[in-house]
Amino acid sequence: MGNGMSAISLKNLDVSYGDTRVVEGVSLEIAEGECFGLVGESGSGKSTVLRAITGLAPDWEGEIDLFGQPRDKSIDKRFAALCQMVFQDPYGSLHPRQTVDATLSEPLAIHGIKDADRRVPEMMEACGLDPRFRFRLPHQLSGGQRQRVAIARALMLKPKILLLDEPTSALDVSVQAEILNLLKRLRREQGLTYVIVTHDLPVVSFLCDRLAVMRQGRIVEVADVAALKTNTMKDPYSRELVEKSTTRITA
Amino acid sequence: MSEPLLDVQNLRVRFPTATGPVEVVRGVSFTLGRERLGIVGESGSGKSMTGRSILRLIRKPGEVTADRLRFDGKDLLSISEREMRKVRGARISMVMQDPKFSLNPVMTVGEQIGEALAVHEKLPRRQIRERVLTMLEAVQIRDPERVFGLYPHEVSGGMGQRVMIAMMLIPEPAILIADEPTSALDVSVQGEVLKIIDELITRNGMGLIFISHDLHLVSQFCDRILVMYRGEVVEQCAASELDKASHPYTRGLLASVPQLNETRELLPVLDRSQWETA
Numbered sequence: 001m002g003n004g005m006s007a008i009s010l011k012n013l014d015v016s017y018g019d020t021r022v023v024e025g026v027s028l029e030i031a032e033g034e035c036f037g038l039v040g041e042s043g044s045g046k047s048t049v050l051r052a053i054t055g056l057a058p059d060w061e062g063e064i065d066l067f068g069q070p071r072d073k074s075i076d077k078r079f080a081a082l083c084q085m086v087f088q089d090p091y092g093s094l095h096p097r098q099t100v101d102a103t104l105s106e107p108l109a110i111h112g113i114k115d116a117d118r119r120v121p122e123m124m125e126a127c128g129l130d131p132r133f134r135f136r137l138p139h140q141l142s143g144g145q146r147q148r149v150a151i152a153r154a155l156m157l158k159p160k161i162l163l164l165d166e167p168t169s170a171l172d173v174s175v176q177a178e179i180l181n182l183l184k185r186l187r188r189e190q191g192l193t194y195v196i197v198t199h200d201l202p203v204v205s206f207l208c209d210r211l212a213v214m215r216q217g218r219i220v221e222v223a224d225v226a227a228l229k230t231n232t233m234k235d236p237y238s239r240e241l242v243e244k245s246t247t248r249i250t251a
Numbered sequence: 252m253s254e255p256l257l258d259v260q261n262l263r264v265r266f267p268t269a270t271g272p273v274e275v276v277r278g279v280s281f282t283l284g285r286e287r288l289g290i291v292g293e294s295g296s297g298k299s300m301t302g303r304s305i306l307r308l309i310r311k312p313g314e315v316t317a318d319r320l321r322f323d324g325k326d327l328l329s330i331s332e333r334e335m336r337k338v339r340g341a342r343i344s345m346v347m348q349d350p351k352f353s354l355n356p357v358m359t360v361g362e363q364i365g366e367a368l369a370v371h372e373k374l375p376r377r378q379i380r381e382r383v384l385t386m387l388e389a390v391q392i393r394d395p396e397r398v399f400g401l402y403p404h405e406v407s408g409g410m411g412q413r414v415m416i417a418m419m420l421i422p423e424p425a426i427l428i429a430d431e432p433t434s435a436l437d438v439s440v441q442g443e444v445l446k447i448i449d450e451l452i453t454r455n456g457m458g459l460i461f462i463s464h465d466l467h468l469v470s471q472f473c474d475r476i477l478v479m480y481r482g483e484v485v486e487q488c489a490a491s492e493l494d495k496a497s498h499p500y501t502r503g504l505l506a507s508v509p510q511l512n513e514t515r516e517l518l519p520v521l522d523r524s525q526w527e528t529a
Contacts, residue, residue, distance in 0.1 A: 042408070042437040143294065172293040172464050177507035177518035184517065199437060202509035206518065229512040244442065246511060 005068050007032040007161055007193040008053065013062035015045070015052045022048050023060075024217045032067075032160070035187060035194040037204035037225075039241065040214035046197045049214075050163045053195075054085045066161065077111060084154035088166035090146035094138040100124070100149050101134045107156045119156065126189070127152040128182055144175035148182065155186070162187075164196040168203065180206055201245045205229055213238040255282035256426055256458045257305070257343075260319035264300045264482075267312050276300050277482035283426065287452065287459045289473030289490065291466050293504075297482040298462045302428045305460075306339050323425070341371040344419040346448075348431040350411030354403040360414050361387075361399030367418045386417045390447050409440035413447065420451055426458045434463070445472055466493065466504055478504075 008030040015023035023045040030036045038046040051057035053064055055075065064071040066082055087093040094103060104123060105116040113119070121131055127148045138146055147167065154162055167183070168176040184207060187194060198204060204211050205228055212222045213235065221235040231242050264276035276297040281288070292298045304315045307327065320327045323342065327335070347353040355363055364386060365379045374382070380399075387395035390413040403411060412432060419427060429448060433441040449472070452459045463469050469476055470493040478486040478501045486498040496502055503521040 042440075173466065174293055174504055174507050174521045177509075178520050180509065181517050181520065200509075202511050202513060205511050205513040206509040206515070231511075242511070 005032070006030055006065070007034070007067060008195065009063070009065040009068075010049070010053075011063040011065075013049070013052060013060060013064065015048050015057050015060040017048075017057070017059065022217050023052065026062075026214075026217075026219055028212060028219070028222070030193060030195060032193055033187075033191055034210065035196065035208045037208040037211035038195065038197045038214060039199065039201060039204060039211055041199070041241075043216075044214040045217040046214045047165050048217075050085060050165050050195060050197055054083065054163060055079070056085075080107075080159075081111060081157045082159055083161040083163065084157065084159045085163040085165065086147075086150050086154050086167050089170050090143055090150050091138070091170070093150055094146055094153075096138055099135045099137055100129070100141075103149060103153055104156055107153065111157060113157075123152045123156055126186065127155070128178075142175075143171050144178060147171060147175075147179055151179075151182065151186070155190070158190075160191075161193045161195070164194060164198075166198055167196065169198065169200060176203075183207060201228060201242060213241060255284045256322065257283040258319055258321040259283075259305070260317060262301065262304060262317040262320065263315070264297070264304050264309055265314045265316075267314075272314075275482050276304065279477075279479070279482075279484055281477060281484070281487075283458045283460060285456050285458050286475060287449075287461060287473040289461045289463065289469035289476045290479060291463055291469050291476060291504075292479035293464060295481075296479040298464075298479050299430050300482075301479070302345065302430050302460060302462050305428065306343060306345055307335055308339075308345075337371070340367060340419075340424070341422045342424050343426040343428065344422065344424040345428040345430060346412075346415055346419050346432045349435040350403070350408060350415050351435070353415060354411060356403055358402075359399065360401050360403065360406065364414065364418045364421055368421045371422045382421060383417075386421045387414075389420075389451065390414075390417045391443070392417075409436050409444060412436055412440075412444050416444070416448060416451070420455075423455060424457065426460065427452065428460045428462070430462045431464070432461075433468075434465070441468075466501075467508065470494075 006029040010026055010028045013023060013026040014021060026049060038049060040046045048057055052060045058073050071079060101120055104120045108116045108119060124131060124134060129145065129148050133141060168179050171179060186192060196207060205225060208225050210222065210224055211228060212219045215237055221233055221238045223233050227233045233239055260280045262276055262279045263274060265272045265274050279301055290298045290301060303309055309315050317328060361383050364383045368379055368382060384395045384399065387398055392398050392413060406414065433444050436444060461469060461473055470490045473490045476488055476490050476493060477484045480500050486496055486501045488496060506519045507521065509518060
């Protein structure tokens with residue numbers, strides 16, 4: 001991938017929860033503007049990699065650099081403005097008693113940005129949310145609309161990197177299509193870098209440029225998405241995973 | 252096929268709201284034999300409500316009506332609650348989506364499965380324990396003795412779902428309603444859980460109603476499919492012929508799923524106006 005600086009650079013990343021080490025020796029270089037997929041079974045550590053990057057899993061060793069800046073383990077506002085995360089469950093990740101407006105204004109307030117009144121409607125429009133929804137509460141929105149709010153919130157600070165943890169697996173296929181299209185468009189319009197964690201290989205095929213297959217906390221293979229499409233990945237485990245996703249029942 | 256296990260005609264489920272009653276299931280009819288019937292649709296299509304209304308699990312003020320809702324010679328809508336309790340769980344049972352929220356957190360797995368049996372049959376404790384252990388083995392839990400004494404938070408999602416299947420199948424019901432039984436599970440575990448359901452269904456000669464939003468999954472797993480949209484069945488077909496589906500909604504759903512060798516720049520999004528005015 002291009003010369004110049006990587007958007008995300010992980011070197012020998014180990015992450016532990018208590019005494020259990022869940023990610024071991026992960027090294028990745030993700031270029032600016034790239035969409036990178038992390039796939040694997042549950043428990044393979046793929047979400048934990050994202051959590052370590054955002055700071056939700058502070059017990060890590062190794063190096064995490066974003067645009068050449070090393071990340072330390074404390075809460076860092078500059079870092080939050082650079083890199084944001086979208087979670088799987090839009091029902092669980094929005095405050096149930098905050099309106100869409102409050103949810104979207106909060107990151108601005110924290111970072112001392114004044115023009116919420118302009119930015120909130122702008123971002124709602126960019127994420128395909130009707131302006132009527134601005135003063136609604138999460139329970140008055142559908143799952144797809146909630147996920148749009150979660151994406152809008154993540155983009156409020158104009159980050160360069162978006163970490164997506166199973167962003168569509170709680171949604172219906174028809175709504176999934178809308179959200180995937182939205183993510184694709186936003187990435188193009190705002191020049192974002194994505195890291196997406198998913199167990200859904202067709203989603204990777206639709207959205208990503210490259211992918212890494214994880215198993216038991218380690219990366220077994222990094223491949224171009226073309227290798228996924230043609231089922232020509234090298235590692236036998238990667239191929240097994242592809243097989244499983246095409247024939248789920250006769251496994 | 253002989254007499255169907257379950258005969259549903261013109262099933263309707265209604266909820267009163269401030270702006271008048273809303274009908275969430277609008278005249279659904281189907282019969283179920285010893286087969287695997289899939290009901291697919293998006294959230295809000297009424298597929299879960301259909302499943303729940305068969306067991307009379309719709310709470311007030313919701314209202315269920317049907318021209319016919321017959322199971323085993325009984326009209327499920329007119330029998331008493333007391334009689335219904337003999338049907339529910341024992342003759343028709345239901346596996347829910349998420350084991351995390353459907354298992355009792357303060358009871359061990361073994362006790363819970365045993366309870367499902369004890370409610371419907373008078374059996375000595377030791378025999379119950381034995382049946383539970385056999386059932387745990389049947390759902391491919393490797394160390395049933397150990398799992399028997401675990402609490403739900405100590406088991407993984409896939410194992411929790413197997414526990415729930417064990418609990419639902421231990422009274423040997425005639426019909427199993429599975430409402431998104433694998434959506435909360437990992438893809439790699441999904442296959443195993445489905446295989447277990449499939450084996451037990453075939454072995455016991457049961458009928459299965461499989462409710463899911465995943466068209467491809469249903470088409471691989473079931474014999475027959477009903478596609479629901481806005482409370483109505485818009486398409487009925489053999490699972491093997493899903494790709495020949497004719498209703499624009501079904502076609503739209505099929506098209507909106509990304510493929511493994513995806514080349515489309517954008518995914519087609521459902522244009523609901525196409526068939527709603529029709």
